[in-house]
Amino acid sequence: MDFLSNSTHLHILTWVVGIILFIVASGMSPGTKERKIVKMVLRVFYILIIITGLALFIRYMDLNSALYGVKFLFGILTIGMMEMVFAKQEKGKSTQMFWILFIVSLLITMFLGFKLPIGLDFFA
Numbered sequence: 001m002d003f004l005s006n007s008t009h010l011h012i013l014t015w016v017v018g019i020i021l022f023i024v025a026s027g028m029s030p031g032t033k034e035r036k037i038v039k040m041v042l043r044v045f046y047i048l049i050i051i052t053g054l055a056l057f058i059r060y061m062d063l064n065s066a067l068y069g070v071k072f073l074f075g076i077l078t079i080g081m082m083e084m085v086f087a088k089q090e091k092g093k094s095t096q097m098f099w100i101l102f103i104v105s106l107l108i109t110m111f112l113g114f115k116l117p118i119g120l121d122f123f124a
């Protein structure tokens with residue numbers, strides 16, 4: 001599956017689309033059919049984010065196994081926080097805490113991704 005790890009472009013595409021779908025779905029009223037559909041598509045994108053991330057991880061982790069491991073964890077955590085925002089919205093509870101955790105884990109994940117040596121290297 002070399003095409004997945006030859007560049008970071010596919011990985012970037014999947015998480016950018018994922019974040020847009022997350023913002024769209026979180027703005028819809030819980031329980032509506034439209035929201036359920038957007039969430040279903042988003043879940044397909046979670047899988048694509050993980051597959052493309054995993055392909056890069058397996059190929060390059062030896063370059064810096066500690067940082068690659070942390071990137072992996074924060075990538076998964078970011079997805080987890082999106083799901084927590086949905087869960088709280090559906091229970092009618094406050095989502096503020098999980099929005100903050102989502103944004104913090106997203107920023108850490110993006111920082112690590114851009115710091116790691118493959119693809120774009122803003123923080124090298």
Ligand code: HEM
Nearest residue numbers: 008015053054056057075076110113114116117118119120
């Ligand atoms: C919403 C979740 C995620 C976001 C926002 C995200 C963000 C990023 C960004 C900004 C980059 C840098 C791209 C570049 O330098 O060209 C990147 C690369 C990478 N991501 Fe993710 N990612 C996410 C999920 C994941 C997951 C779940 C994994 C592991 C299964 C993963 C593994 C990787 C790897 C291994 C790289 C290559 C790092 C490098 O050497 O530059 N990511 N990601």
